[in-house]
Amino acid sequence: MPELPEVECVLRGLEKSLAGERIESVKVLREQSIACPSAKSFAKLVPGRVFSDFVRRGKYLLMSFDDGSGLACHLRMSGALVVKTKEEEKDKHLRVLFKMQSGKELHFEDMRVFGRLWFVKSSTKFQEVIPALNKMGPEPLTDLTHNYLQEKLATRSQSIKAALLDQELIAGIGNIYADEVLFLTGVHPQTRASDLSTAKLKKLVENIRFVLEQAIVAGGSSIRDYKDSFGVNGNYQNEALVYGRVGLSCTKCERKIERVKLAGRSAHFCPRCQRR
Numbered sequence: 427m428p429e430l431p432e433v434e435c436v437l438r439g440l441e442k443s444l445a446g447e448r449i450e451s452v453k454v455l456r457e458q459s460i461a462c463p464s465a466k467s468f469a470k471l472v473p474g475r476v477f478s479d480f481v482r483r484g485k486y487l488l489m490s491f492d493d494g495s496g497l498a499c500h501l502r503m504s505g506a507l508v509v510k511t512k513e514e515e516k517d518k519h520l521r522v523l524f525k526m527q528s529g530k531e532l533h534f535e536d537m538r539v540f541g542r543l544w545f546v547k548s549s550t551k552f553q554e555v556i557p558a559l560n561k562m563g564p565e566p567l568t569d570l571t572h573n574y575l576q577e578k579l580a581t582r583s584q585s586i587k588a589a590l591l592d593q594e595l596i597a598g599i600g601n602i603y604a605d606e607v608l609f610l611t612g613v614h615p616q617t618r619a620s621d622l623s624t625a626k627l628k629k630l631v632e633n634i635r636f637v638l639e640q641a642i643v644a645g646g647s648s649i650r651d652y653k654d655s656f657g658v659n660g661n662y663q664n665e666a667l668v669y670g671r672v673g674l675s676c677t678k679c680e681r682k683i684e685r686v687k688l689a690g691r692s693a694h695f696c697p698r699c700q701r702r
């Protein structure tokens with residue numbers, strides 16, 4: 427599943443390729459991919475608009491047009507927004523096709539069809555159409571502080587790993603980066619969220635920033651078929667310290683990396699560097 431760094435990479439790529447581009451036509455090949463309004467209205471309302479601003483909030487891509495209306499996208503499990511030329515071969519999981527006046531094309535590809543697109547009128551804010559945006563926690567790269575975490579986690583009996591995955595606590599962190607952050611902080615994923623000391627929380631916030639920024643630089647992770655807006659796979663998985671490394675040696679102490687089931691996902695950790 428694309429997480430914050432992958433979505434950020436997609437967004438930056440789209441901004442480079444599409445800012446100032448006017449959409450000529452829209453073809454919806456799978457109605458389910460359009461969350462709002464109806465697929466029919468979407469195909470009618472979007473053409474003629476010009477891409478202007480590109481913002482990420484959590485894992486949502488929020489693209490504004492120059493008339494104040496906008497296009498939002500959540501990639502979910504397997505969605506991808508890829509800029510192509512009309513000569514390029516179409517992916518068999520192409521769900522929505524945007525043709526630009528310039529000849530460029532924006533392809534929304536989505537094998538599992540969990541990804542969604544929204545069109546928002548100029549008089550409407552993204553939050554009014556996507557309620558999850560209102561409940562979302564602070565952006566980890568810019569707005570997250572250890573004071574905020576301390577206050578929020580004080581009453582939480584859940585594990586720190588489950589807490590990190592909660593989008594209402596912090597926006598955009600998913601399974602891969604949560605495991606990496608906890609390893610660097612030396613915290614076992616099953617530690618009670620309320621048990622982390624102030625010093626550990628400070629370290630945690632620093633490591634969240636560090637890991638996410640590193641991943642953005644690496645172009646995201648390519649685990650589960652992620653690709654950016656140029657159709658290129660990321661490289662972060664080659665740099666992962668614990669994620670996907672079960673049975674391999676810890677890079678710090680050489681103990682074997684282990685995995686436990688937690689909050690319906692798997693958590694990867696080093697039993698020596700991350701003692702409970």
Ligand SMILES: [Zn+2]
Nearest residue numbers: 676679696699
């Ligand atoms: Zn270790």
